[in-house]
Amino acid sequence: MAGHSKWANIKHKKAATDAKRGKVWTRLIKEITVAARMGGADVDANPRLRLAVDKAADANMPKENVTRAVQRGSGSLEGANYEEVRYEGYGIGGAAIIVDCMTDNRVRTVAEVRHAFNKHGGNMGTEGSVAFMFQHCGQLLFAPGVDEDRLMEAALEAGADDVIADDEGGFEVLCDPFAFAAVKDALDKAGFKAEVAEIIMKPATETVIGGDDGIKMQKILDALENLDDVQEVYTNVLIEE
Known part of the structure; x- marks a missing residue:
């Protein structure tokens, strides 16, 4: 597009x-x-x-x-005791947003996340309100120019669930989170270096937005990502440049 x-x-x-x-x-x-x-x-x-x-x-x-x-x-060194917490909410046009945090103070974190949503036109949802729209999976992205047949053979042999080609000639390898390390190792050994290799929350479907809505949505995402307690932000929209 x-x-x-x-x-x-x-x-x-x-x-x-x-x-x-x-x-x-x-x-x-x-x-x-x-x-x-x-x-x-x-x-x-x-x-x-x-x-x-x-x-x-x-x-x-x-x-x-x-x-x-x-x-x-x-436990061999003292330090802050962080815990994982997830918040869910909505952006522009009801776009789904997941915010994964690590915090030593839940009260502070939820207040900051709620403020970031509200200030820029979004709103927080309840637990489970948007998570069902995403799949927890391992994702490895390979730039255009990779040998499709060799990559597919190596990925599926290593235990990947799927290899998806995109319109630009790049490839996305998806796998179970627990198989991620093995799949990544096998592809590294086969000579395939991923541009991105992460365990993510992948949206089941994505919507492209642009114009003023895209600018507003980006402000919400930026505000969330800039919070100290936020680790990752996931959404089901792609913002058109």
Whole structure:
């Protein structure tokens, strides 16, 4: 669709991530801490921790920061006790939004999230109000130019659920969250380096919006993403540039 390019959006997101590296590191430290607390400090035995550590490496986070976060999570160092909490709500035109947070103060976090929604024309919903519109899955995105047959063979052999080609010649590999580490490893070994590799909440269907509605929607998403306690924001709309 004219004006919307998945690969342009990925590059834009990467540039924005680089510009907010300090905040990215803070979010990764929280994720590493919680992952280590829930699944142990052994990266090889804890897929969630391994994914977080890999993301930290991609974000050029110093190894000592990673080590300290793991130690805090495993209890060998003192630190804040973060918990995961999810909020759901609506953006422009009833667009679905999921906001995943890590916080040491739920009262503060819910107030900040509600304010971000209300200030920009959205509103918070109740638990489960939009989550049913999304699928929890592993997602790996490959840029145009990849050998489709080889990628499909390697992905399905590794346990992926689906390989989807897009209109620009790129590919999306989807898998069960618990199979994500194995699928990513197998594709890495086969020579396929994903542009993006994450466990996400993927919308069942997506709607493209633009113009004033797109600008308003982006303001809601930006306000949520800029909150210190927010880890990830998911929506079922694509904003046309």
